Amino acid sequence: MFGFGRSATFLLLALLAEIAGTVGGFGSSVFFVPVANFYFDFHSVLGITALFHLSSNLSKLGLFRGGIDRGLLLRLGVPSVAFSVLGGMASAWVLTQWLEATLAVFLLGLSAWMLLRPRWRLAATTRSAVLGGALSGGMAGLVGTGGAVRGVTLAAFDLRKDVFIATSAAIDMGIDLGRTVVYARNGYIHGHDLVWIPLLAVVAIAGTWLGKRILARMPQAMFRRAALVMVFGIGLVTLYQALRA
Template sequence: MKISYIFLLLALVAEIIGTIGGFGSSVFFVPLGNFYFDFYSVLGMTAIFHLSSNVSKIFLFKKGLDKKLLLYIGVPSVIFVIAGGFLSKVVDSGSLEIVLGVFLVVFSLLFLIKTEIIVLPNKRNSVIGGALSGFSAGLLGTGGAIRGLTMAAFNLEKSAFIATSAFIDFMIDFSRTFVYYENGYIGKQELTYLPFLFVIGLVGTYLGKRILHYIPQDKFRKISLILILLIGLATITKLGFDHLG
């Protein structure tokens, strides 16, 4: 099988940006992957790709781990990613991707324009955000942006943001890998890309961490929200082109 090196280069860029944004590479990796592979292959690749990249983030940013958010966001994320993974075989992914794209655009713009909005860092908001991000990750392959919106509202220090998000993401990916394998999403093609994606996950995370040193804390939240906005617009644009044929 021929390896697409352009796709691998784009995967590296997605990993670097995902590390800087703090919400993982899948929000870019999934839309990019859909240009090269079918939707279900991308789901399988995303799960195995994320396992390596999130191990790297946990190792590099482990000192900033927020254990309370890990519990409140992580547990519902794992429960709902399993449900979303099983539903992915029976639900129309196109309409759900449109909903996801619109959601990301609206909420990122809301937080960018209405900077005075404060989401209280309480258990209820954490659990809801975790459940939504986990379900979206299982169903669409990407839930990090929803989790990013939730965690950005808590205004965490950037190391704590990335470490906590990566640990939650690892729990999500570990769980959905088994579901996707059972669904038949991880086969010979996906496993062929595994060693390449593993190295990209390590290198991209390291480069992203180096770049983060040059980003002031007060700029970090805004950059994360801008990236989420671009992801939403890219998702909607791609689906529009698909609809037009």
């Protein structure tokens, strides 16, 4: 554990990541992974993120009871889980600096594209679902976050907000279970880091609850744009860290 001030700051940032991820529809990892990278080595971040996300997705499934689109769960979820396992395995063979640089480029590229082309949508086809699932799962396994890609893919199918979040959480749950096993085998989950998991579970529940309340009051498009600007800024900081290393 860190000192009290540093620990409190980390948990506050994790809470903000969960709120932003819930409201923006990206999932908390797009914010949490770069933040946690300031506190832990990158492989530890992957392990902690997977465990944190399990609590996050259980919270979403409990609070957003609008139902799950089972067709998308199959078409998008199966390739997501399969490629998250492959991405997790590949992470053991890639240098940490390259993983951080890949994360930075991914965040910068996706956020810039979505800011410049806010009306752009994928075609609502099975091919889009499968390809989006494979890419989001692969990125989640390799660098810890792929929720933004999954969000873009799900947006093509014009789901209600509660169905969108519940379906995304169900897919993410499968991804997290798959990559947690791989990360454990790779040695990314350390005993001294597990003390954070109960605290982060509380953060996940509180952040999801607060995100749901904000989502009911704030136009999602407005928050989504602000979230994308934050993602772009995080990408710049992460790229600076990777280049300096």
